[in-house]
Amino acid sequence: xxxxxxxxxxxxxxxxxxxxxxxxxxxxxxxxxxxxxxxxxxxxxxxxxxxxxxxxxxxxxxxxxxxxxxxxxxxxxxxxxxxxxxxxxxxxxxxxxxxxxxxxxxxxxxxxxxxxxxxxxxxxxxxxxxxxxxxxxxxxxxxxxxxxxxxxxxxxxxxxxxxxxxxxxxxxxxxxxxxxxxxxxxxxxxxx
Numbered sequence: 001x002x003x004x005x006x007x008x009x010x011x012x013x014x015x016x017x018x019x020x021x022x023x024x025x026x027x028x029x030x031x032x033x034x035x036x037x038x039x040x041x042x043x044x045x046x047x048x049x050x051x052x053x054x055x056x057x058x059x060x061x062x063x064x065x066x067x068x069x070x071x072x073x074x075x076x077x078x079x080x081x082x083x084x085x086x087x088x089x090x091x092x093x094x095x096x097x098x099x100x101x102x103x104x105x106x107x108x109x110x111x112x113x114x115x116x117x118x119x120x121x122x123x124x125x126x127x128x129x130x131x132x133x134x135x136x137x138x139x140x141x142x143x144x145x146x147x148x149x150x151x152x153x154x155x156x157x158x159x160x161x162x163x164x165x166x167x168x169x170x171x172x173x174x175x176x177x178x179x180x181x182x183x184x185x186x187x188x189x190x191x192x
Contacts, residue, residue, distance in 0.1 A: 001127060001128065001131055001138075003124075003139050004123075004124035004125075004127040004128055004139060005124070005128070007119070007120050007121075007123070007124040008120070008121060008124045008125065008128075010120050011116075011117070011120035011121040011124075014116065014120065060083070064078055064079070073185065074184065074185065074186075074187055074188075076145075076184050076187050077181070077184040077185045077187070080184050081180075081181045081184055081185070088114065091110060091111075091114060094110055095107045095110040095111050098110070104165070108160065112156070112160075123139070124139075127139060144183065144187060148179075148180050148183055148184075151176065151179075151180070152176060152180060155172060155173065155176045156173070158172075159172065159173060
């Protein structure tokens with residue numbers, strides 16, 4: 001729980017850094033477009049989308065146990081591979097689209113920003129909500145998952161540190177993802 005609080009503080013610091021103290025580092029030139037719809041329409045659309053996603057997510061979560069029992073696929077694989085691919089499809093398409101327009105900084109920002117938000121904000125918030133609801137949720141992950149996490153972080157760090165890209169770096173990212181997916185597909189979850 002203490003680690004979750006530290007992670008949330010780190011996320012707040014990151015937001016403060018990006019939005020206030022060093023916002024000039026993240027501003028793209030020529031990006032001052034005006035909105036095409038009124039603000040109230042955008043807020044209403046966001047509210048209705050959020051409400052719909054809440055209902056559909058609840059239905060999805062209720063069906064996972066039956067799906068994993070019928071298919072023999074591990075719950076970890078469904079939760080860490082299948083659901084993120086389906087749930088973030090629009091985000092992936094957006095990142096690919098802007099990358100094809102040669103806006104690689106924006107594409108990387110979309111991909112890495114989402115990972116940062118999940119790891120520094122959503123997961124710690126879930127730990128704290130679980131604590132408030134007296135549901136045991138921790139950041140104590142199995143060693144295999146921690147090893148795969150470090151492998152992923154190192155691979156992404158190597159790719160990002162290079163100012164140019166080529167097919168090999170893209171191939172490394174895809175192969176790392178497939179290796180992680182296969183690891184979770186065959187993982188036998190044990191209580192520890």
